[in-house]
Amino acid sequence: MKNSIYVFLLGLVFCLSCQTQEFEQGRELYLFYCSSCHLESGQGLRSLYPPLAESDYLAKYNETVPCIIRKGMEGKIIVNGKDYNAPMAAMPKITAFEITNIMNFINKSWGNDLPYVKFVDVKNKLEECK
Amino acid sequence: MRLLSLFIFVVMLAACGESSKGGKLPILGNKDIVNGDTIYHTVPNFSFTNQYGETVTNKTFADKAYIVDYFFTSCPTICPKVKQQQLRLYDKYKNHPKLSFLSVSIDTKYDTVERLANFSKRLEIEKGNWHFVTGDKDEIYENANGFFHVAIENEDAPGGYDHDGKLVLIDKEGHIRGFCDGLFKDQVDRFFYDIENLLDEF
Numbered sequence: 001m002k003n004s005i006y007v008f009l010l011g012l013v014f015c016l017s018c019q020t021q022e023f024e025q026g027r028e029l030y031l032f033y034c035s036s037c038h039l040e041s042g043q044g045l046r047s048l049y050p051p052l053a054e055s056d057y058l059a060k061y062n063e064t065v066p067c068i069i070r071k072g073m074e075g076k077i078i079v080n081g082k083d084y085n086a087p088m089a090a091m092p093k094i095t096a097f098e099i100t101n102i103m104n105f106i107n108k109s110w111g112n113d114l115p116y117v118k119f120v121d122v123k124n125k126l127e128e129c130k
Numbered sequence: 131m132r133l134l135s136l137f138i139f140v141v142m143l144a145a146c147g148e149s150s151k152g153g154k155l156p157i158l159g160n161k162d163i164v165n166g167d168t169i170y171h172t173v174p175n176f177s178f179t180n181q182y183g184e185t186v187t188n189k190t191f192a193d194k195a196y197i198v199d200y201f202f203t204s205c206p207t208i209c210p211k212v213k214q215q216q217l218r219l220y221d222k223y224k225n226h227p228k229l230s231f232l233s234v235s236i237d238t239k240y241d242t243v244e245r246l247a248n249f250s251k252r253l254e255i256e257k258g259n260w261h262f263v264t265g266d267k268d269e270i271y272e273n274a275n276g277f278f279h280v281a282i283e284n285e286d287a288p289g290g291y292d293h294d295g296k297l298v299l300i301d302k303e304g305h306i307r308g309f310c311d312g313l314f315k316d317q318v319d320r321f322f323y324d325i326e327n328l329l330d331e332f
Contacts, residue, residue: 036206036207036208036209036210036211037206037210039210039214045210045213045214045217045253046217046252046253046254047251047252047253047254048210048249048252048253049210084252085248085252086203086248086249086252087204089204089206089289
């Protein structure tokens with residue numbers, strides 16, 4: 001009896017972990033490029049790295065995110081009522097394809113429910129970033 | 131059921147083997163025997179400037195243990211993760227009279243006192259137990275090995291510098307008594323025991 005409960009729990013764990021695999025590529029890319037600062041669950045770190053999880057800034061300026069990633073950003077910003085001011089380095093070599101994948105992962109993770117982005121839109125946006 | 135308890139027993143055994151709980155922490159590094167006395171490795175002499183513009187030297191830690199790491203504020207890869215782990219240690223020991231933190235920047239060009247101050251403020255560090263320092267570039271690079279650290283300028287490395295994420299535990303005599311890789315939560319979990327162990331010597 002006990003054993004079958006373990007088997008059941010194990011199965012449950014597998015099922016749950018499958019469901020979060022939707023943006024597998026985006027997730028891998030996020031872990032590689034972004035998680036060192038914004039951390040594994042997009043929670044950010046103290047007043048140094050702002051959160052991406054349920055960030056009002058991310059929601060409001062979603063169409064500029066390709067430029068933030070490619071060109072970096074600095075200066076004071078306010079995210080969820082808290083101010084942040086540290087430079088985020090540019091990533092000149094990251095591709096439009098990678099950015100699309102990362103954004104779709106972020107936009108649907110950790111409580112975020114922002115629109116899907118399309119590769120062509122990201123590509124066009126990148127051409128107009130300053 | 132019996133299998134399960136055997137399993138738990140084995141896991142517990144393995145866990146015991148990993149941490150060197152009980153017994154004094156060893157003194158690490160090369161030893162010399164001079165006239166029958168053992169001379170242990172001690173960390174080099176240093177003089178840095180911290181985020182408040184104050185001078186920090188070996189004397190600052192004359193009656194304290196301290197934990198040393200090498201980092202730089204614009205480090206894109208490992209440093210933020212190490213800082214996340216260090217903050218767990220800091221949160222536990224921030225008011226401890228016998229333990230301090232020393233974070234040495236290897237980017238002496240960019241990490242001015244002002245930048246270090248902003249970095250420390252944004253990590254919500256209270257003035258006192260955690261020194262973020264800069265100093266003479268050659269001194270910092272030459273001393274790195276004496277602290278069991280590696281620091282190399284390298285254009286091809288992320289952010290321009292090669293270094294490691296080690297946290298090195300030093301006692302009040304300047305002896306290195308333990309270290310862990312600050313990138314890994316489980317290593318830092320074990321490091322808590324080493325620290326407690328060392329603080330018991332005070």
